[in-house]
Amino acid sequence: MIPGAIVFEFPKDFFGGLWVTVQISALGLAGALIIGTGIALLRVSPLRPLRWIGAAYVEFFRNTPLVVQLFFLFLGLPLIGFRFASDTFDNIFRAACVGMALYHGAYVAEIVRGGLLGVDKGQIEAARSLGLSYVQMLRFVQLPQTFRSIVPPLGNIAIALVKNTSLASTIGVADLLFGAEVVESRTFRAEEGFGAATVLYLFLTGPLGFAVNALERRMLIAR
Amino acid sequence: MIEFRDVHKHFGQLHVLRGIDLSLSEREVVVVIGPSGSGKSTMIRTINRLEPIDSGSLVVDGLRVHEKNVDVNRLRRDVGMVFQSFNLFPHLTAAENIMLAPMRARGLSRRESRERAERLLAKVGIPEKADVHPARLSGGQQQRVAIARALAMEPKIMLFDEPTSALDAEMIREVLDVMRQLASEGMTMVVITHEVGFAREASNRVVFMDEGRIIEDSPTATFFERPREERARQFLSKVIKH
Numbered sequence: 001m002i003p004g005a006i007v008f009e010f011p012k013d014f015f016g017g018l019w020v021t022v023q024i025s026a027l028g029l030a031g032a033l034i035i036g037t038g039i040a041l042l043r044v045s046p047l048r049p050l051r052w053i054g055a056a057y058v059e060f061f062r063n064t065p066l067v068v069q070l071f072f073l074f075l076g077l078p079l080i081g082f083r084f085a086s087d088t089f090d091n092i093f094r095a096a097c098v099g100m101a102l103y104h105g106a107y108v109a110e111i112v113r114g115g116l117l118g119v120d121k122g123q124i125e126a127a128r129s130l131g132l133s134y135v136q137m138l139r140f141v142q143l144p145q146t147f148r149s150i151v152p153p154l155g156n157i158a159i160a161l162v163k164n165t166s167l168a169s170t171i172g173v174a175d176l177l178f179g180a181e182v183v184e185s186r187t188f189r190a191e192e193g194f195g196a197a198t199v200l201y202l203f204l205t206g207p208l209g210f211a212v213n214a215l216e217r218r219m220l221i222a223r
Numbered sequence: 224m225i226e227f228r229d230v231h232k233h234f235g236q237l238h239v240l241r242g243i244d245l246s247l248s249e250r251e252v253v254v255v256i257g258p259s260g261s262g263k264s265t266m267i268r269t270i271n272r273l274e275p276i277d278s279g280s281l282v283v284d285g286l287r288v289h290e291k292n293v294d295v296n297r298l299r300r301d302v303g304m305v306f307q308s309f310n311l312f313p314h315l316t317a318a319e320n321i322m323l324a325p326m327r328a329r330g331l332s333r334r335e336s337r338e339r340a341e342r343l344l345a346k347v348g349i350p351e352k353a354d355v356h357p358a359r360l361s362g363g364q365q366q367r368v369a370i371a372r373a374l375a376m377e378p379k380i381m382l383f384d385e386p387t388s389a390l391d392a393e394m395i396r397e398v399l400d401v402m403r404q405l406a407s408e409g410m411t412m413v414v415i416t417h418e419v420g421f422a423r424e425a426s427n428r429v430v431f432m433d434e435g436r437i438i439e440d441s442p443t444a445t446f447f448e449r450p451r452e453e454r455a456r457q458f459l460s461k462v463i464k465h
Contacts, residue, residue, distance in 0.1 A: 125310065130300070130376060131328040
């Protein structure tokens, strides 16, 4: 037996699953960054009701299990008349992406909020004293500096997100873990199947960690 | 150009401005001195509404600054400000620092703003630093970029909040030289500084503040030769001696 040979015996399950995992990760991360930035801006807004909305979002999505959220999106929403797509497979795939974005968006929001508050007040005053509006100040001064300072913690979230996509298999998304389970149930070669899946996850998260470190170094130089 | 009438301001319990009356006409250069905590900085920051006021009136270039319906961004475009800690944007180069506001708040094209940035960097004596990030500039160079950044909006008034207090002795001069030149070109300026040499040469009037009030407001020569107020005299003797 050659270790890992099993992935070439069942390429569709492993590599197909890996591709689905990559897609959910990428879409989920993009969504989480957008949602997280938006919620963070609400949380530092001068208007109190907006701050409340932001805080409520973070508390809700951070304090309930991701699996429960996924089941709600997949099974709960259709009962109240909402589906992400009419096709079942599309629906669960999209539910998984949305679930990843919503849940991790809460964590991203906390990190971005910390970054926004960490920007020196003098920067904000300098921008405003030049006649830039609040939104222009955010866009050209405060947010760019925020993102430069929060690359490392965002990298942690990105890696956690890639691993957490494996929970999508519980609602039937044919991701990498799902593929490994299918192979195991057919062959009973659990040690090979899950071992191979582990290595494939490492192929995703390892380079991601490396990329985050490289990006962090580049940001330090640019500052 | 600038007109304070009985302006008051509190920070919580602290009464920081206690009835400021002050007026500046165009092309006037006024130096504000006084001990720390006297309200100088708060006073200058009310002019572009970085600090709100509690009562009284403040008119800048015909605008009643602290009224609700005033377009504060429009006001600020015409009032440049230079800070003690420079506050250059660290993620932008010197030229980009200068170009940002003309492009975004005045609608100039990238090319026009770049030309303006280069012209202003030449004016403050560091044309070769256009594409350098602030972290690679000395304090004096950073402050000169900050002055150029404020000038890029072609303001009618320039406010300086202790522009040389964070600088080493040898860099103070290069910043003061730029400010002197600006004064000689007829810019309306309010300058908080303890640089007596600059005040003597470049200013028309000296305002001495203590405990939230303007204690003395005299023509520069009068102020340094025979200050009316005892407190101003004491303060001067301390500042000049060191």
